[in-house]
Amino acid sequence: MKYDYLVVGAGLFGAVFAHEAKKAGKSVLVIDRRPQIGGNVYTEDVEGIHVHKYGAHIFHTNLKHVWDYVNQFATFNRFTNSPVANYHGELYSLPFNMYTFNKMWGVVTPQEAAAKIEEQRKAAGITNPKNLEEQAISLVGTDIYEKLIKGYTEKQWGRPCTELPAFIIKRLPVRLTFDNNYFNALYQGIPIGGYTKMVANMLSGIEVRLNVDYLEDKEELDGLADHVIYTGPIDAYFHYDLGPLEYRSVRFETEVLDMPNFQGNAAVNYTDRETPWTRIIEHKWFEFGKDEEGNDLPKTVISREYSSEWKVGDEPYYPVNDAKNGELYKKYRALADRETKVTFGGRLGEYKYYDMDAVIDRALKCEKELLSGVSCG
Ligand code: UDP
Numbered sequence: 054m055k056y057d058y059l060v061v062g063a064g065l066f067g068a069v070f071a072h073e074a075k076k077a078g079k080s081v082l083v084i085d086r087r088p089q090i091g092g093n094v095y096t097e098d099v100e101g102i103h104v105h106k107y108g109a110h111i112f113h114t115n116l117k118h119v120w121d122y123v124n125q126f127a128t129f130n131r132f133t134n135s136p137v138a139n140y141h142g143e144l145y146s147l148p149f150n151m152y153t154f155n156k157m158w159g160v161v162t163p164q165e166a167a168a169k170i171e172e173q174r175k176a177a178g179i180t181n182p183k184n185l186e187e188q189a190i191s192l193v194g195t196d197i198y199e200k201l202i203k204g205y206t207e208k209q210w211g212r213p214c215t216e217l218p219a220f221i222i223k224r225l226p227v228r229l230t231f232d233n234n235y236f237n238a239l240y241q242g243i244p245i246g247g248y249t250k251m252v253a254n255m256l257s258g259i260e261v262r263l264n265v266d267y268l269e270d271k272e273e274l275d276g277l278a279d280h281v282i283y284t285g286p287i288d289a290y291f292h293y294d295l296g297p298l299e300y301r302s303v304r305f306e307t308e309v310l311d312m313p314n315f316q317g318n319a320a321v322n323y324t325d326r327e328t329p330w331t332r333i334i335e336h337k338w339f340e341f342g343k344d345e346e347g348n349d350l351p352k353t354v355i356s357r358e359y360s361s362e363w364k365v366g367d368e369p370y371y372p373v374n375d376a377k378n379g380e381l382y383k384k385y386r387a388l389a390d391r392e393t394k395v396t397f398g399g400r401l402g403e404y405k406y407y408d409m410d411a412v413i414d415r416a417l418k419c420e421k422e423l424l425s426g427v428s429c430g
């Protein structure tokens with residue numbers, strides 16, 4: 054049998070695309086090299102807790118159609134992300150808001166906080182921020198940059214903040230209100246029952262083959278379908294012919310602890326340079342109300358995250374979207390545009406620091422475009 058689409062990768066892009074294509078009457082085969090579906094949103098059950106195996110994923114979006122879309126496949130809880138920053142044992146609220154400014158400077162009013170930021174920005178002499186360091190200082194001043202941004206960012210990206218693009222820090226809101234919600238999003242939550250179940254619902258009725266490595270068997274697999282949706286790394290697709298793009302990888306050290314509550318929050322970021330991990334995730338707090346069922350579970354599962362430079366064979370997590378990699382990506386993109394039977398999608402396929410909602414939005418658009426005979430790119 055020849056399928057209309059071969060979808061390579063059962064992560065969010067692949068699952069959404071496959072679901073929509075099937076709905077439009079197309080035949081679809083989904084393959085994944087891992088033994089499970091879900092890509093990096095995969096969650097697995099450990100001690101009754103859904104563990105975010107490939108890193109914490111908190112669904113948040115301003116796109117009503119995407120929120121409505123995911124709600125077809127899961128019911129979302131009311132989780133609101135409010136990470137705590139731990140700087141050498143001093144705790145600060147994130148994102149940067151009045152609680153943070155009060156703890157840092159003792160300021161009480163928004164006017165005092167704004168004046169403090171302005172004073173530090175002026176002293177640093179930054180008018181037109183050109184990199185992450187300058188952008189951070191101009192947003193929140195030098196004290197917060199030094200204690201809550203510099204160490205974390207340099208551990209996370211393995212590069213000095215002066216060599217990183219400014220947009221990365223713009224992901225975080227800065228607020229002159231007492232609001233610890235990490236995201237500026239109208240809709241937010243975690244799928245009850247875990248992301249794997251949500252993705253399984255997307256893939257319901259669709260043939261999925263696991264433990265299949267597309268690039269190892271490309272010719273034969275290509276023969277199975279008219280069109281391929283490839284969600285793996287774009288450079289791997291082209292055998293790294295132009296050289297590898299840079300990614301950051303993450304190692305998770307996961308432990309089951311014999312206590313009901315380790316850190317009292319889903320995420321604690323270790324923002325000093327000396328602590329080797331970037332953050333600790335306590336998975337149970339994603340799913341239960343803090344003072345409700347969560348405390349009834351006698352155990353807890355935590356993951357320490359260690360960031361490292363990706364090398365061939367590691368799992369790529371974050372594209373390093375700086376100028377150098379941007380140039381290289383453009384060249385890969387030009388090669389990709391010549392592949393008339395293949396569409397590249399997702400964080401790895403498009404080498405883009407996508408959030409989940411943007412991936413879903415993109416997959417929905419792509420499917421519509423391909424269906425109407427327009428190439429999606
Ligand atoms: N960041 C920081 N301190 C923190 C949290 C984040 O400096 O405590 C910076 C860091 O540069 C990071 C960026 O903000 O790469 C984006 O953070 P986000 O939480 O969006 O990253 P993700 O959750 O995707 O790893």
